[in-house]
Amino acid sequence: MTIMKSDVQSKLTEENVQPVTLADIEQAAARIVGRVARTPLVRASTLSEYTGQSVHLKLETCQPVGAFKLRGAMNAILLLDDAARERGLVTASTGNHGRAVAYAARELGVPAIICMSSLVPANKIEAIRLLGAEIRIVGLSQDDAQEEVERLTKSRGLTPIPPFDHADVVAGQGTIGLEIVKNLPELATVLVPLSGGGLAGGVAVAVKALKPQARVIGISMKRGAAMHAAIAAGKPVAIREEETLADSLGGGIGLQNHVTFALCRDLLDDIILLSEDEITEGIRHAARNECVTVEGAGAVGIAAILADKAELSGPTAVIVSGGNIDPNIHQKIVEGTTL
């Protein structure tokens, strides 16, 4: 799957997709500095011993909302003009993206509406309400909530902030790649959690531009790995959503994908798929050995190493993408009473 840069350029033009460049990511970094955390990259001694390579964890769990999504949301909102900021933002995510949009909007004094279906659990609704966003409950599914986003976009001129398939969001997520290369210049491999591909796509653009020899490997759960299925099929395909411990990695990549499909297809060196048991081990290891609380999606890089599925060839960065996990589930996993 390794493709030379010139091929990438021609493919991108051919499909008329929106490209994201190193310059976009560098500008994003300058734009969001001071508004998001520059997260620590810490050496993981047990994983380093286990693999014989020096393994480092990029702890996006340290972002104010507990996940990297703040980078992309902040960059996209900062790029809006005054009129758009005055009208406000809208999105349909109830997870880390919804939190990130709510947090960034409040920081920047921009009104935000988060649309959700009536099936969203009360604790998730409350978490977003506490961040100051207006909540709109509509219908019985995520699709109903997304339709409300489109209605509000048309009727009130609100700006939709999508969770991954948007060049400004991808550029924001790519700032993680810049920080990793700066802190670990001898980088050989990056392990990145992969769902819609905003994170993996942005990180791959930055890393491949600065360290063309470094490998960027995406990691998803076996249950509903949308990007993996799309790359195998040669185009975005509908997938069946299944329950998974890596809930932040669920959902499709969008049948009309404009940005992340081409980036992931052209820039990722490999994609690893994990079982639920393997993800559980990753969460447990992070808590017991690295002293970090990680959610399923955030644990997949660690899990891939423990499952001997990641071939490491030198200094390695593992992106620990988020820490928002139900505390009861986390406790059971760490105590080892569930697998």
Ligand SMILES: *Cc1c(COP(=O)(O)O)cnc(C)c1O
């Ligand atoms: C959204 C998310 C991901 C996946 O990011 P994509 O850009 O959709 O691939 C991974 N981990 C966490 C914690 C997330 O919230």
